[in-house]
Amino acid sequence: MSSAAVFFSVITALVMLASGAYDFTMPQKVLDLVERLGKRPNFVRTLGLVKILGALGLLVGLVFGPIAVLASLGLVIYFILAIRAHAKLGDSGAETIPAAAMFILSALTLITNLFA
Numbered sequence: 243m244s245s246a247a248v249f250f251s252v253i254t255a256l257v258m259l260a261s262g263a264y265d266f267t268m269p270q271k272v273l274d275l276v277e278r279l280g281k282r283p284n285f286v287r288t289l290g291l292v293k294i295l296g297a298l299g300l301l302v303g304l305v306f307g308p309i310a311v312l313a314s315l316g317l318v319i320y321f322i323l324a325i326r327a328h329a330k331l332g333d334s335g336a337e338t339i340p341a342a343a344m345f346i347l348s349a350l351t352l353i354t355n356l357f358a
Contacts, residue, residue, distance in 0.1 A: 247358035258297035265290025321345035
């Protein structure tokens with residue numbers, strides 16, 4: 243595994259762990275977004291769990307490379323759907339930036355793991 247793949251996997255895993263833990267605190271901002279999507283409030287915890295599982299997959303992928311590819315692919319798909327949800331709701335660019343930034347980070351992680 244290349245040093246770039248390790249770097250992006252670790253950074254992305256840390257960001258996803260923090261973001262997933264934040265979702266478990268049920269922040270009002272995220273609850274409002276989920277409500278506007280027509281989902282139950284507990285759906286926020288599901289979103290957090292997906293991020294945490296993606297982070298764990300990236301960390302396991304440091305030993306078993308194909309797992310990192312799958313985990314980063316899952317995160318890329320997750321954030322494509324998140325950006326789509328923001329667009330569907332008509333959110334401003336400022337509200338979509340965190341999802342877009344995490345999409346870019348996940349995509350870089352996927353690319354570096356694919357070519358490691």
